Amino acid sequence: MPGKPPTRTPKAVEVEPGSATSGPPRDTDSEVAVVINGVNKHFGSVHALQGLNARIRYGRLTGLVGPDGAGKTTLMRILTGLLAPNSGHAVVAGFDVVDDNNAIHVATGYMPQRFGLYEDLSVMENMRLYAQLRGMDADRNADLFAELLDFTRLAPFTERLAGKLSGGMKQKLGLACALMARPAVLLLDEPGVGVDPVSRQDLWRMVQALTDEGMAVVWSTAYLDEAERCDSVLLLNEGQLAYDGPPGELTARLTNRSFRLEQVGDQRRAVLAEALDLESVSDGVIQGAGVRVVLRAHAGTEQIAAFAGRADAQLRAVPARFEDAFIDLLGGGPGGTSALAEGLSPVELASDVAVSCRDLTKRFGDFTATDTVSFEVRKGEIFGLLGPNGAGKSTTFKMLCGLLKPTSGEAHVVGLDLRRATGAAKGQLGYMAQKFSLYGLLSVRQNLEFSAGVYGLEGAARQARIEEMVDIFGLQPWLSAAPDSLPLGYKQRLALACAVMHRPPVLFLDEPTSGVDPITRREFWTHINGLARKGVTVMVTTHFMDEAEYCDRVAMLYRARLIALDTPDALKRGAVSDTRPDPTMEDAFIHLVEAEDLADEARSGAAA
Known part of the structure; x- marks a missing residue:
């Protein structure tokens, strides 16, 4: 694969190893790919970056994390030469981002948040266009194209329009275009947003291969499980560097501060809401049938232990995660009370079933987007619809909302048949x-x-x-x-x-937190949990597997079919193995997809 091209010796930029509190870096180490020295950037009165100092090494994956508006995308654009800092310096692969702007465009590969693809062009046409924009002769680079197509596993899809690709395939095409000039430094701006876990796993495989060959990769992300897998992390907040170092070192600060309240069952939403309002609790989330909490520094366990006793729950210490440390470093998450839900009267329905579908099918010509899907959603339930990109989730949602007419099958919302009473159902x-x-x-x-x-x-x-x-x-x-x-x-x-x-009794949320930072997601789920406690039925699709833990039950779609329907804990138990004794929801997701692939292969073999 493309590796590190020759670079010139960096200018004498001062690089000091690092912490967020250190002064300007002082180093000329040949292993340093990027030097950021006192960078400031403002847009009018808004200070996007303030006195930023950092360095990024070759052969390492560096995570760039922070809340919305922290300055992540601004920094990415400065490093690619698309923006100039108001003061300070940045050197990438030996080239100053201002003085050597043309060289920077060759030394870096950049994949923006929305891929930057031309959707009315095919995969191959996009690649040829990007080659031409880079000043490359596309006809003389057939071997490079073949290498990139093989690397990204897009070789079978060269004639498909980019607009017809799934989110994961668009992501791979964007990566192929970013690698076109064999950059020394690869900058990925939230590449995992809106992409399913299987596709993200493919991206991790590709990025790992690039860093193994010496490329410096910067991965901006809102998924903190992704940041946890990086070699080092730059954590920005309000334009300033709050942390610079390995994610494990930040996580270690929370030793003996992460706990799980177990056996709370149907009361987990109420338990979470009360726990978040405790003075000693910095953050909390639902995990299946339990509630995970993080204590504030020096809080002690007395208050949470007493609360566990009142809630009839068992309290168990659990390992800290990078997300726990991230939220804690930024001051903790929101409280447990939703003003939106507080003013809502309890929902009353004639039936305990709020949403149902039977043999729901949608075809577009010869393509089957949803194939005989059936399930019921109970009043007050949070029901998750998961699946890889292109599995049929959004199509199912649109049919259940009356936005898309099914080819066959039936669907009901609060007892109203969507075929006959579409308008009345939409009002609910x-x-x-x-x-x-x-x-x-x-x-x-x-x-x-x-x-x-x-x-x-x-x-x-x-x-x-x-x-x-x-x-x-x-x-x-x-x-x-x-x-x-x-x-x-x-x-x-x-x-x-x-x-x-x-004030609808049923709420449909189609990837509602995609690209949103963890603290904002916490605030959002405080509202959703509060609405569910008032009896509002919530259907949600998400690619954040930790959010699937908030669901009472989860339906898994794959290749237009329903392949699993159960509680998050039950789905995780199905993924237990000798090498994976305590699987996550992401593990369960990948396990279900791989098991279905094996079953399809077996069926194909039997038919042959």
């Missing part, structure tokens, strides 16, 4: 689409007013509900802004506000 549900689907030509207030009007809210009640949403989600400073100008976390808040404007 809220829908939060992938990437939020806000109206870009309308302001934030106009988006709220439009949603209120669509759902039939009128007069004083309409205005009161809009003001309530503004207050709950902190939208007041953004009311005149266009949604596209909002930070990602506020886009998510606005999308949720629009979806729950009419």
Whole structure:
């Protein structure tokens, strides 16, 4: 695979090894691929980066993490020469990002958040175009194309339009284009967002091969399990470097501070809400039938032990995770009370079944997107729909929301047949689409007013509900802004506000936290858990496997078919092995996909 090209000797840039509190780096080590020396960047009055000092080495995978607005993408763009710092210096592969801008474009490969692909061109046409943009003769690089296609496993799909690829395949094509010029430094801006665990596993395989050959790879991510696998991590917060070092060293600070409240069963949402409001608790999440909590430094275990006794739960110490350390370093997660749910009356339905489908099938020509899918979702249940990209999750969602007509089969929402009472059924549900689907030509207030009007809210009640949403989600400073100008976390808040404007008893969430930082995701799930406690039924798709733990049950789709339906804990138990005694939800996901692949091979062999 492409390796490290010749680079010139770095300029005399001062590099000091590192911590977040050290001064400018002082080094001319040939193993240092990137030197960041006192970099500042501001946009008007907004300080995106403030006095940043760091270095990145060849042959290592460096994670770039931080909350939304921390400065991650700004730093990426400076390192690729797309932005110039207002002060300070950055040197990449021996080239100054300002003085040697043209050379920087050759020395770096950059994969932006939205891939940068031309969706109306085929895989091969995209690769040829990127070669030409790099000043390469595409006709003379057939061997390189073949090598990249083999490396990314895209060789069978060269004629497929990029717009028709799954999220994982788009990701691989974006990587192939970024590697076109054999860069010394590869910059990946949130490559795992919206991509399933199997595709992310493929990306890890490819990136590991690149670092083994000496390439420096910077991986910006909102998935902290990804950061945990990096050799080192740069953690940004409000434009400043909060931590620089191996993820394990930060995690070690939380030794004896992570615990699991077990055997809380159906009360886990109430237990989590109460635990998060304890003074001694820094963070907490649901894990299957239990609740995981992290204590504040020097808090002691007395309060949480007493709480466990009141909750009739067993308290067990568990190893800390990098995500625990990340949240704790930034001051802890949100509390356990949802203002959105607090003002909601308990949901009353005529039946305990809120959503159901039977033999639901959707075909697009010869392609079957969803194949005879059947399940029921109970009132007040959080029901997860998981599966690889292209498995049929969004298609199933759209049929259950009345946005897409099934080819065959039937679906009901709160007892209403979606074939015969589509309009009435839509009035009983809220829908939060992938990437939020806000109206870009309308302001934030106009988006709220439009949603209120669509759902039939009128007069004083309409205005009161809009003001309530503004207050709950902190939208007041953004009311005149266009949604596209909002930070990602506020886009998510606005999308949720629009979806729950009419107080629906059923809520559909299609990858609602994709790309959002962990603290914002915690806040979002505080609202969802609160709504479920009031009897709201929630259906959710997600690629964050830790979020699947919040679900009461999970349905797994693969190749348009339902291959598993059970609780998160039961699915994890099915993935237990000698080498994996305590599997995660990601392990369970990959196990189910691999088992289905083996079953398909066996069926094909028997048929032959």
